Amino acid sequence: MVCQTQALQSDVWNSQPILSKYYQWGDFIYGGIIFQSVFLSAVQNFRTQPFGQLPKNSIITENYQNILALDFAAKEINRNPHMLPNVTMGFNIYDDGLNARWTNQATMKLISSSNRFVPNYKCSIQDTLLAVIENLSSYFSYEVQNAFGIYKIPQLMYACSSAETKYTSPLSIHQMVPNAAHQYRGIIQLLLHFKWRWIGFFAANEDILEWFVKKILAEFSLSGICFSVIELFTSISYDTSRGEIMKSAAAFFEKVTNNKANVSVIFGEIHTMVTLRWWLDHESRQTVQKSKGKVWILTAGMELKNVGNGRTWDTQQLHGVLSFVIHSNELPGFQQFLQKTTPSSSNGDGFIEEFWSQAFGCTFQGSLQNNVGGNTCTGEEKLESIPEHVFPMSITSQSYSIYNAVYAVAHALHVMYSSRFKTKTMAKMDKKELQNQVVWQLHSFLKSVSFNNSAGEKLHFDENGKLVAGFDIINWVTFPNNSFIGVKVGRMDPRFPPDEEFRIDEDAIVWHSWFNRVQPLSVCNPSCQPGYKKEKKEGEPLCCYDCIPCLEGWISDMEDLDDCFKCPDDHYANMGQNSCIPKTITFLSYEEPLGISCVICSLSFSLIVAMMLRLFVKHHNTPIVKANNRDLTYTLLILLLLCFLCTLLFIGQPKRITCLFRQTAFSIIFTMAVSTVLAKTITVVLAFMATQPGSRIKKWMGRKLTSSIVFSCSMVQAGICLLWLTASPPFPEIDMHSSKEEIVLQCNESSSVMFFCVLGYMGFLAIASFTVAFLARKLPDSFNETKCITFSMLVFCSVWLSFFPSYLSSKGKSMAAVEVFSILASSAGLLCCQFSPKCYIILLKPELNKKENFLKRKH
Structure with missing residues (x-):
């Protein structure tokens, strides 16, 4: 086998050693996978302290669960005969030290042989590097990503970056975290839910600030959220002097103190909490003004555990923090796995002794730290006895993502091997072929991998290589001894329907004591109240x-x-x-006092008219009844009775039939009554003229004349009403605008011109009757009825002249009441003025009701 190399000098890295710890279970079987992770730091020296007072550099303690989650996943896969039956999974762990040099050095070592630091020279096939699980900050992650991208090594990132990097990520990146856009939507939903429209914003670095202003700020503004401050706080490097740290802390707290918003959002990454830890240091804050309580909203990756557990770190400023974290779920068997972890049962664990010493404040016999003194570790201590904020027994979001990352690679390998070797087994596979091809071929299978983890959750990547998942919202509660717990109070999960993807439990949230444990407000000015x-x-x-x-x-x-x-x-x-x-529906009803009064008046006057008519019929042969045409007297009484009764058409809920006929019935009946009065007046005048010697008028006198007068006058009014009903008939109307608080049901007269024509013609007849009666008031007669007619017409005209302004200035049911009052008043005027004198004579002065008294003439 020939190994190709690239020339690269290795002595340039000698200034900083690689801090590396590892698990080893013996020799790996051929084709084994080593997972490399650049996220943990090995601690060199520490002091022995009891629980809750761990040394400042407790990085192993804070991240040991992540190591165990990696171990747990690998062991589960290796024990599963159906997953990768001929492959043993192993891993090495490297530290980035939050330092670009260490990160690059670890990257070069990963692509070198185990015993020679020469990049691109790797001849062994027993420790084949197939994937890297990493948690790199955006400061120098692109360097590592590009290096691994050249070799097409799959990279699974379990850290959630707060901003999109300005550098293009290689195709080899697969993120075990959800799309960051869901987190920002969740922050907006959280702010809107609690009506926090006035907030402070602090970015961890310039890249985040620039990205936020360009990409995200507009979404906050569209949601009505404003910023009292948008500031950048500079990260504190580890070689910064104490004085410069104090200046940074003072500047930061000055911004916080001057910031009037009660809510501050910090967009940062994993190391941002290290910076924030310095600013919240009790010793640093002694020189600056103590700030009021704030509601801090932290983005995913800013784990509160990174604040540190040392005695000098005051966590009270972060009491009530709301933090977005990657969604996690309890893994079956993981808690039991943690409980069984002891130094004696963890062979090959290069971290456990350091963790055990830090967590339990003891030293192992034979270790360098044992020379310092202190308690001796027995190895029988129980992890569950460690406070939750020091070592959580429930799985964290980072551990959950690491566990899923291991399984994602395992499932991708399983699918890849199953698809490639349907006809021949892996044992017959050429070893060199496996080593050279498996790495780059793994990308397509990782991209399309989909599986259910042991917690029952379905995992798969979207088109951008990001895990389809959501975020949990954690409320961090701190205690005076600097311990803290995280309580899940909500979620932002795009896998739910749009109206259910955001959930928050207000009752479960504990607020900062500054706000008296009640939900704080964060607005520029008090809200505008309703009204x-x-x-x-x-x-x-x-x-x-x-x-x-x-x-x-x-x-x-x-x-x-x-x-x-x-x-x-x-x-x-x-x-x-x-x-x-x-609005209340209103009309002139029979139930209200005004309607009842109108009904009582109408019926009372109707009863009086009926009694008068009976009285006149009873004394129909007496001179007082026979005087001035007895038939016209009866007709007028009947018409007055109808006038009083027609007012009932104006009371009650308006309907189509009542609206059509109430005005026409009233106008025709009143016109007939006025024309009857006119006929009586003309009869008196003609009767006086007929008594003159040689007069021919006597032949015109009689029933025909009076009937023709009443009929002709009434027909004219009937014609006007017929034209009105034909051209534009009245109709029931719902008036919602005339009255502020009422809906008025009324009759719309439709045509005001026709309505006033009807009243005008009736007024014309009344004036004519009044004029004739007034001119005939001094005619010599024992009982001159024209005087009574004059007074009755004077009352009639006065009533209807006052009707017009009253009617026009009224609204709603008042209009109907005005018209009813006018009908009753004018009818009562006619009744009283014309018939009360006669009733007086009939009932109280019967001696005057004799023929000889009417034959006497006054001169």
């Missing part, structure tokens, strides 16, 4: 505005509406201008 609308302040962000009361008749029924709106036609605005109240 007000927003008015933008000139020169201020969109979220800063004044509150202006709605105009009369307009409402706003929610907070912070951009504009008020009118109520529907069947509703009206309440006094507070914040809700619409249904």
Whole structure:
């Protein structure tokens, strides 16, 4: 076998050693896979301390579960005879040290032989490198990705970057994390859910800040979210002096203190929490003003465990943090696997002694640290006794992603081998062929891999090589001893329907003590209450505005509406201008006091007319009844009775039949009554003229004349009404606008011209009757009825002249009430003025009701 190499000097790397730990279970079977990971750091020196007071450099403690998740997955696959029966999976672990030099050195070592640091020179087939599981920051991840991309080595990334890199990722990248766009949509949904429209934004580096402003800022603005501050905080490098760290901390806290928003979003990556840890250091904050409580929203990858567990790290500032993390689920058997992990049962584990020493504050006999003194590790200590914030027994999101990454490669290999060797077994496969072809052929199978993991979740990649999954929302609760726990309070998962992809449990969230444990507000100014609308302040962000009361008749029924709106036609605005109240349906009904009063008056006057008619019929042969045409008297009484009763057509809910005939019935009946009065007046005048010597008028007197007068006058009115009903008949109408709080059911007269023509003609007859009666008031007679007619017509005309302005200025049922009152008043005027004197004589002065008294003449 010939191994090709590329010339590359290796002595340039001697300044920094590669920190490497590994698991080894013996020799790997031919074709074995080594998973390389650049995410953990080996700790060199530490102090022995009890629980909760671990040394500052507790990186092994923080990441040991990730190591065990890698081990757990590999062992499960190796024990499964149906997965990769002739392949043993193994792995090495390398540290990037958050340093570009160490990262590049680890990259070159991966593509070198195990005993020679010469890149592109690898002759062994027992430790074939098939995939790299990595967690690289965006600062230098593109360098590693490009290096592995040249060799077509599949790379599975389990870290979630907060920004899209400006460098093009090679096709070999497969991300075990969901699309970051879902996270940003989740942050927007979270802000909108709690009505946080005024927030601070802090970016971990310039790339994130630039990417956010160009790509994401517009989405926040479209959702109505504004920023009180958009700032960049500079990462603190590990060789920075103490004074410079203090200056950075002071500058950061000054921004936080001056930031009026109660909510701050930090877009960062895994190492961002290391920087934030320095800024939240108790010793650093002694020199700066203590900031008020904040609601911190952290993006995925900013694990709170990276704050550190040391005695000097004060975590109270991060109490109540809401953090987006990659979705995880409990793996069957994983917790039991952790519980069984001990130094004696973990052969080949190069990390366990360091972890055990850090976690339990002890040293092993024979170790270098044992010379310092302290408790001796027995190896029988229980992991479940370690506080949750030091070593969680439940699986974390990173461990879950690593576990799935191992299985993704295993399933891709399984499918690849199954498809290529249907006719011959792997044992007959040429070893060199397997070594040279398996790596680059694995990409297509990884891209299309789809499987259910042991937790029952389906895993597959989208077209961009990102895992189709969601994010969990964790609420971090800290305690005075700097311990903390994470509580899942929500999710953002695109696998659910659009209306269910975002969920949040408000009751499960614990807020910072600054807010008295209640949900905080984060707005530029107090919200505009219902009844007000927003008015933008000139020169201020969109979220800063004044509150202006709605105009009369307009409402706003929610907070912070951009504009008020009118109520529907069947509703009206309440006094507070914040809700619409249904209008009450109203008309002149029989149940309300006004309607009842009208009905009582109508029936009472009708009863009086009926009694008068009976009285006159009873005394029909007396002179007072026979005077001035007895038939016309009876006719007028009957017409007055109908006038009083026709007012009932104006009461009650308007209907088509009542609207059609109430005005015509009223106008024709009243016209006949007025024409009857006119006929009586003319009869009086003609009777006086007929008594003059030589007069020929006597032959015109009689029933024919009075009947013709009444008939002709009534027919003219009937013709007008017929034309009205034919051309534009009245109809029932629902009036929603005349009254603010009522829907008025009324009759629309359709044609105002015809309505006033009817009233005008009736008024003309009344004026004619009044004029004739007024001129004949002084005619010599013992009982001159024209005086009574004059007064009755004067009352009649006065009533109807006042009717017009009252009617025109009324609305709704008041219009019907005005007309009913006018009918009753004018009818009562005719009744009282014309018939009360006669009734007085019949009932109280019967001695005057004699023929000889009417034959006397006054001179």
